[in-house]
Amino acid sequence: MTIRDIGTGLDPDDANIVRSLVAALRNYGLLFPETEADLEALRKRVEQFDLSLPSQLDDPMQLLMRGRVRRAGSIGHYSDSNVEGQLSQAAREGGEIDPGVQAQMKKDRNDAEEAASGTDAQ
Numbered sequence: 001m002t003i004r005d006i007g008t009g010l011d012p013d014d015a016n017i018v019r020s021l022v023a024a025l026r027n028y029g030l031l032f033p034e035t036e037a038d039l040e041a042l043r044k045r046v047e048q049f050d051l052s053l054p055s056q057l058d059d060p061m062q063l064l065m066r067g068r069v070r071r072a073g074s075i076g077h078y079s080d081s082n083v084e085g086q087l088s089q090a091a092r093e094g095g096e097i098d099p100g101v102q103a104q105m106k107k108d109r110n111d112a113e114e115a116a117s118g119t120d121a122q
Contacts, residue, residue: 010018025031026038033039057063 022031029042029045031038033042
């Protein structure tokens, strides 16, 4: 079954809705090309963009030989202890935290950051 077959057998109103949906999906490039004409239209649309590979991907064997690449860590992490403290208090609606719980929370946060950065002490 192809995308062109989807509207067959429906009442005319439903078939029109399906045709409109398919046309919209095709217009946004969300359908796989099915014909040579579809493929050619896709190629023309793709030529408008610079789709060059990053230089580190020029040699795929070198990339594989490097082994597993570590994640760079969290994006947009903001670290200001004063702001964090204020936000934490606001989240608790101003309630106080036991010093033992605070120490455990700090340890958990440090452990999580170390794990994310790959600097686990073993």
